[in-house]
Amino acid sequence: MTNRTHLELPEAFAALGLDNAILLALAEIHFREPSEIQKRLIPVALRGVDVIGQARTGTGKTAAFGLPILQRMDPGQAFQALVVVPTRELAVQVEAELLRFARHTALRLQVVYGGQKVTHDLKLLERQPHLVVGTPGRIIDLNERGALPLHNMKFVVCDEVDRMFDIGFRDDVRKILTACAAPHQTILVSATINDDIERLVAKHTIHPERIFTSTNQETLTNPEAIQYFVGVQPWDKQRALHLLLKQENPKLAIIFCRTKRSVDKVAGSLSAHGINASPIHGDLLQAKRERVMRGFRTGKINVLVATDLASRGIDVHEITHIINYDVPEEAEVYVHRVGRTARMGATGRAFTFVSPGQAQLQTEIEKLINHLLEDYKISGFVPSPEPGRGHGFDKHRSSAGSVSPVDPQDADAHSAARAAPSAASAADTTVYSPTSFAAPSLESKPRPLSGRFPTRRRR
Template identity: 40%
Template sequence: MENIKFNNLGLNNNIIKAIDDMGFEEPSKIQAEIIPVLLDGFDVIGQAQTGTGKTLAFGAPVLSNFAKGDNIFGLILTPTRELAIQVNDELSRIAKYSRVRLLPVYGGQPIDRQIKAIKKGVDIIVGTPGRVLDLLRRRILNISNISYLVLDEADEMLNMGFIDDIEEIIKNTNDQRHTLLFSATMPREIEKLAKHYMKPDYKHISIVKSTMTVSTISQYYYEIKHKDRFESLCRILDVDEPSSAIIFAKTKKGVDELVESMQARGYNVEGMHGDMNQNQRLNTLRKFKEGNLDFLVATDVAARGIDVENVSHVINYELPQDIESYVHRIGRTGRANKEGIAYTLVTAREYMTIKQIEKVTKSKIRRKDVPSIDDIFQAKYNNILTRVSSTLDSDEYKKFVPLAAELDEEYNLVDVAAALMNILYEKEISYDYSENSIDNSTSYVRLFLTVGRIDRLNPKILLEFLNKNAHIDKEHVGNIDILEKFTFIDAVDHAADSIIRNCQGNRLCGRKLKIEIAKSHK
């Protein structure tokens, strides 16, 4: 599957354009194998671990084949509310240039609103079995003419006791539908489901789990705010002073922007990505191998052919799209039985991905605090001291003794030494740090709000609403994630209490607001 691009898979142009906007250069293994099979009209069992890009694997072909009509086109079942929201949000991004009406349905939200949306017209439903069944029994939902039925994380749904609900839902569909079943494992119940409800010529595509060997690599993560991402990277580099590091960005544009920012601050760095011609990439790689570059910023695709033995650090400036890519990335260090260091920058929203990586790779990713200016000063001081000691062990400095003697006549030599050390320190600092530390230790509560993009909500409107009703300033709010029909916000403990107490039931963007503490994503 080497070098396959999304535009080689048969997807329509609107879907390819949306995927390009999402920043994915090429498909993961499961995407490359399943998308063409689904586009050819086969039913499919996709067996792969969490974190392999399954949502795009079924979402892209289903949306590519979407045809407008009077009936619901597709139904996607997920085991939890959180996964339903997550899948719906990703499908919204894939459908960016397609006129598709998506609706997530699940318990915990007023059913009246979901009924109203269904009656207005919906193309694809993403929901939990319990809520879908409730809507079917009320005769609100008609799935008798759907084209696609997707069971996402089927083994998890069976473990949660949804088998009877799933079978009842399937019996409300038609025999002509396409059935897609995604599961990490293949228990007997799933084989029975396939035998009873999938077409006889269905394809079973299993992505063999790669060997996750990370034993010689020490892995750490830094929890950051999105706005502090670049400064956090500079602080890490100023303290660690890697001899040779590969820094991974998610997109080609991200590589270019990061390289430009780093070069502006004096870092010896170049980038590599798929839009560069072969000569450019070979030239950059040669300079990196020969030690003429300290840092290489790359996308996953561009870094595939990199084989450099002495890379001391791999830094995930942004997380990759799947766990296998994470393992490939950090495998660029710790080669030839040498110790390697892997750092990953994550926001609070991305924290659960770190937990997933730990689970799949059976490794420990330890938390580190973003360095303070005091940490940077100590690291630079130690470095300068080492260099001074090394120079004193040689005779090369002696040609400067007469100059030092002249300075001794006018200044205190301790002051002279401190002044010279200050010159070196200022020269080596890359960023104009204004605060001693980036405070990411604040304890946040994640809140779920029942208003989203569809209501024309934006961060400015939301912050003004919180300030007016709960006297909450923007400093008390962390990440704001506005999805199609919902919003998640991170608020400091006391602010979260005030928001729930003072904003619950108020009208925001014309909608009566319901707020609750969000559960963690799976």
């Protein structure tokens, strides 16, 4: 048990206007210095005004909006605060963080999300929590059943608004905000702000204060994350990935794939070559997803292969590497992916595989983050010929834009998204050992490409 008499309350947080109950909790969990978004958002939120906050992922946004709300809530009134998040993983993470902050208050918190029986959530809400964290669909369902009243909410937070819009929750978010009919404080937090979000702001906030810690004049990604691109043909990506992991030897890494089928295929291949990798995507049962995440947090699994949706809410500070096996089709998605590493002052490395025909996607990413990706060469990697076409590149297909960027086995993305997890994804894995690992070898030695990989013209 913590000896409170010897705890020094964090003066930097006290200067923001937080009271002793909150400060004591912060001292116990070793919060000393607020991040930039915390320094700027907490005093404003304590005044009760609406707030629009833009900050990079991994900068302490949960504490930024959570601490002032916990301080201002009335322990005598149930159902007065709502936090809306895009995924179940993020819902669990946010509630766990808020519980740490609220440990010396009389407040009750509850998390609700899809993927479990609604009767389970109905039972939990009988406890009359003061604050509820949840995903949009489950919040609407519980509200329509009369179990989660929204009309008297005093505090409403929408976290990662851009991601909720990206994955199809635009109408649900609007419906929830409309249902919160009583006068309340609205806090919208997003890594990026686009026209859709501006329309939401115009309709559902009143003279909001805008707090931007990431602007067009600086990079949207953490400067502590060193970012690279790797020029590679679609058929060479798996072999390049094996060599990259051998070369980098990450402590904890997340590999992002576009489809569930790719996730299973990549995770299975890595496991077969002695890398302790596990897949995570929406087709996995919730219990399985939770087991995978526990293994990743404890280091029993050191490579996580994920879709974008499944990765939301992964709040693990020790992630050292992000690998975009499939380059994201939207630049904003890149920001969220890379935000998983170099969190709260740590360093990290991010790699994006770019194939011919994907130069424009890379350019859009670089424009958004205001930063050029560095060209990275994998030691010992020699490009192989296109399957069935002999050595080297066909002169009519060697220019950027002429080769499909999609793995031929993943051409039908819709079918891939519906595919069940493969047997390989369930394979037992062993701890990755660089000395015992051997990347797949080529059957014949191809003519190597000369010079820089032709992804695009550099500025």
